Amino acid sequence: GAGVSQSPSNKVTEKGKDVELRCDPISGHTALYWYRQRLGQGLxxxxxxxxxxxxxxxxxxxxxxxAERTGESVSTLTIQRTQQEDSAVYLCASSLQGYETQYFGPGTRLLVL
Amino acid sequence: AQSVTQPDIHITVSEGASLELRCNYSYGATPYLFWYVQSPGQGLQLLLKYFSGDTLVQGIKGFEAEFKRSQSSFNLRKPSVHWSDAAEYFCAVVGSNSGYALNFGKGTSLLVTP
Incomplete structure (x- = not known):
């Protein structure tokens, strides 16, 4: 079946702008997580x-x-007044239940200029 | 708080050689431990996990890991590395900070030489 999807895959924005990142979890997964991965760092x-x-x-x-999530479906992560240190890959994961294996999306690569 | 340490930032092995990636955890009780792999341009893929039971865990792509409570370790191994194994490897533990959110190590970058 379909995995976790995220959009956009890449986002370039100017410092001070707001951005919205979207995550579509696997259908039926009740748990959803957002992680950030900075260059050369763990999540x-x-x-x-x-x-x-x-x-x-x-x-x-x-x-x-x-961040918001509507029921057990789509989630959006919003970053207001972006700063350069917000540049990172933002990863979303979902799991059937909280203690189950987390499945990750491909991420959104955010670059703040 | 639960945490993991991956002592090796980079590892280089020859194709066909054996591999061991180290992971040490900090946790009072029996931890939930994971190994994920991240290939260039790819998302994170679960290799294997340990919740309880048999301390030697088999995963995908020929990987295995052994949970050693006495050493607080969960090292990842593979008997013979393939060039396609070149990637970033992350060890993770379920933290108590929030639900079942994962605490990740900083990762080990694996380079495979011909």
């Missing part, structure tokens, strides 16, 4: 959605970052 957890529960936002680096 950093950003936010976690589980079903209709309130998301855990403990990994968001600042209040410029926010």
């Amino acid at each position: 950093e957890f950003l936010i976690y959605f589980q079903g209709n529960s309130a998301p855990d936002k403990s990994g968001l680096p600042s209040d410029r970052f926010s």
Whole structure:
């Protein structure tokens, strides 16, 4: 079946602009995660959605970052007033349940000029 | 907090040689451990995972890993490396910080020479 998809695959923006990144999880997966991967670094957890529960936002680096998820479907990660240090690959993952294997999308490569 | 350390940033092996990538974890109880591979331009792919039970775990592409509680390690091995194995390898542990979010190591970059 279809895997996790993300759009856009690449995004170039100017410092100070807002960006929206989209994630389509695998159908039926209740858990959804956002991670960030900076150049040469491992992945950093950003936010976690589980079903209709309130998301855990403990990994968001600042209040410029926010995310939403509609039910158990699409999620959007929004970065307001982008900064150059926001340049990274943003990866989305979904799992059947929270404790199950996470399947990752191809990522969105964000470049802030 | 749970964390993993991958001591080797880069590793170079000859094609056909054996491979071992190191991963050390920090966790009080039995951890959930994973190895993922990231090829250039590709997303992360799960190689194998350990939740409990048999400490020697078999994965895809001929990889295996052994959980050693006494050494707090979960090293990834492959008896004979192929050129297509060149990639970035990440060890990860489920953290307690948020649900089942993964705490990743910084990765080991594998180069395979002819």
